[in-house]
Amino acid sequence: MPVYNNIAKIRIAPIEHIKLYYPSAPSSPLFSIYNLESGSVFSIAAIEADNDQGGTTIVAWELNITAIMAENDYATKADMVSAVAGYKLSDVDLRLKPLSGQPNGAEVNISCDSGSVGVIAYSANIALEYVDGRGPRGVIRIKGLWSVDAFGTSDFTSVYQQIAGFS
Amino acid sequence: MAFWLKYKNGSEDHESMRFEGIKFYEHINVVREEAQTLNLKLYSHLLGARREWDIVISANELFGTSNLIMQAESAGLGYLKGFFNAENQWLCISTADTEPMSGWIHVVIAGGRFPVEFIRGHKYLPQVTVTLRESLR
Numbered sequence: 001m002p003v004y005n006n007i008a009k010i011r012i013a014p015i016e017h018i019k020l021y022y023p024s025a026p027s028s029p030l031f032s033i034y035n036l037e038s039g040s041v042f043s044i045a046a047i048e049a050d051n052d053q054g055g056t057t058i059v060a061w062e063l064n065i066t067a068i069m070a071e072n073d074y075a076t077k078a079d080m081v082s083a084v085a086g087y088k089l090s091d092v093d094l095r096l097k098p099l100s101g102q103p104n105g106a107e108v109n110i111s112c113d114s115g116s117v118g119v120i121a122y123s124a125n126i127a128l129e130y131v132d133g134r135g136p137r138g139v140i141r142i143k144g145l146w147s148v149d150a151f152g153t154s155d156f157t158s159v160y161q162q163i164a165g166f167s
Numbered sequence: 168m169a170f171w172l173k174y175k176n177g178s179e180d181h182e183s184m185r186f187e188g189i190k191f192y193e194h195i196n197v198v199r200e201e202a203q204t205l206n207l208k209l210y211s212h213l214l215g216a217r218r219e220w221d222i223v224i225s226a227n228e229l230f231g232t233s234n235l236i237m238q239a240e241s242a243g244l245g246y247l248k249g250f251f252n253a254e255n256q257w258l259c260i261s262t263a264d265t266e267p268m269s270g271w272i273h274v275v276i277a278g279g280r281f282p283v284e285f286i287r288g289h290k291y292l293p294q295v296t297v298t299l300r301e302s303l304r
Binding site: 047049050051052057058059060119145147148 | 170189190191192223225226227230286287289291292295
């Protein structure tokens with residue numbers, strides 16, 4: 001019997017593609033990046049605070065996205081580099097690679113304006129880095145926050161069941 | 168430890184809200200008059216005692232349901248600002264889901280800056296630390 005709410009199973013998952021949205025065009029992604037290299041991952045970590053029982057309480061969830069682009073000519077990405085560096089993200093959509101026998105993986109929509117599962121804040125940056133000896137790659141790193149309620153909502157339940165491979 | 172806070176300004180209706188808090192410590196603070204008589208006898212006269220509570224309410228209750236478009240603070244944080252800025256405050260230690268009818272303790276709170284800190288420096292992760300002092304002995 002699978003355990004659907006075992007968060008440990010979904011702490012980290014490889015990304016297949018990523019879409020970036022900005023306030024200037026909130027309903028369609030300004031940039032869609034399909035050519036991602038291995039090491040592109042989505043992870044969730046707990047933000048904890050000390051409680052009065054000698055332990056800690058989870059007060060929010062931090063999500064981290066690392067997207068490593070496979071790109072021959074970064075000059076063609078100048079507008080994207082400029083946008084990631086200069087504008088505040090309004091939304092991110094991810095497609096995760098399947099972790100189990102699922103043929104198509106799980107579409108994970110992390111949306112600022114979707115209400116209950118909404119990410120409350122994003123920080124994004126981009127850099128050219130040497131990745132595992134493969135030479136310079138454009139690396140986008142995005143950090144966001146979820147409230148503790150995110151995992152309790154029905155719309156997220158279905159998402160994390162899929163991420164965990166139990167659709 | 169669930170508890171309720173209530174505040175009231177002038178003739179306005181009171182406002183109350185239930186919190187869980189991640190820390191809730193109760194202390195007793197005793198005031199004594201201590202001295203020594205001419206024949207060196209010591210005495211310590213009890214003047215009074217009051218309870219005090221150190222409370223921490225963290226981001227799990229104060230995280231806004233807002234988003235990048237709305238940028239609104241959470242109801243909990245807005246309530247605590249009202250509580251901090253009120254003329255009269257009460258505490259009720261109760262796990263009830265609806266506002267308790269009894270058990271309210273009139274408390275006072277120190278003035279100054281609203282006692283909020285932000286976890287990891289993130290403005291959406293507020294954490295409020297307050298000390299409430301029983302107003303009556």
